[in-house]
Amino acid sequence: MNDYKGQTLAWRLSEGVVELTLDRPPANEIGLAMLEDLERLAAALPALESKASALIVHSNQKAGFSAGADLRQLYEGAQKLDARAAAKGVREFLERIHAVLNRLDVSPLTTIAAVHGVCFGGGFELALACDLIIADKMARFCFPELRLGLIPGFGGIPRLKRDIGNGVVRDLLLTGRSINATKGLAVGLVSQVAAEGEALRAARATAAQTTKFDRATAAAAKKFIKLLPAEELRQEIDIFCELFTRPAVMEGLRKFVENAGPHPYLP
């Protein structure tokens, strides 16, 4: 399937590059619908990998790359279930999103996240599964999960730890603060900073460069240098699920969902 248009995203293969466009208003929140579309991508990857060199992930939403997990859906879904069933549902969701992101992570394609605006929580974790992050000057990265009584659950900590120094990981995780693209570049999270609105153009130029190389060589290089932190990813799911059963989490989610003030995205 060279082209696909789903409820929340679309992809298109052209000239050796797959462009995956996230397009779920208002800010590409990752809920069940996007998970299902991402699973379709994962299923299509073997065929795409036989024809392409690179894959670009970007957003068609003005707000940014992705604001993260769909917390409203998570809260409302959990409210309808008893604690045990809610925890089971969360674990199932995490297992599925991990399977998708792990598959993207190890794809032999050179994967590039072209980021603008908010890149928070689960959205940040999607970007971290990619090989390169190319961000425009207005991009912002954040793990706000601690304010909900949680840790990032889509593989964020092990992947961030794989890429940058543990001190910066602790700063981002334990303060929940957001950083801009320039800071991201300085700490080694972002590989290129583009002018405002130019991240996709820069990502396309980078992807075009990858089409010049032998695919098998590029895939071997990636396999050598980018290892999947499988054990830590498993641990993360367990820690998240353990934390999720605490009453403080539901209270944090309720506050976020019911927050009508101007600060819901500020940790």
Next chain:
Amino acid sequence: MKTIEQTTDEVLDLAATHFKVAREDLQPGDDFYKKLGIDSLQALELLTRLENHFNVELPDYEVQGVSDFQTLASRIQARL
């Protein structure tokens, strides 16, 4: 080193330019959420523009609860 007055002026100039509000309508004590008509995502955009303009880092928690230009400028001043 900029004075706090210079920093405040630059904050007001930047806010007026990017959020398309007449500069003369903005005062240091104004609530920027109300005056600029911005939501939380746009507040993050303002934060990023200010960081880029002044070449500083402004941790979110230092500006949480801040809603007027003058206080925002003082937070920036402390990072210059």
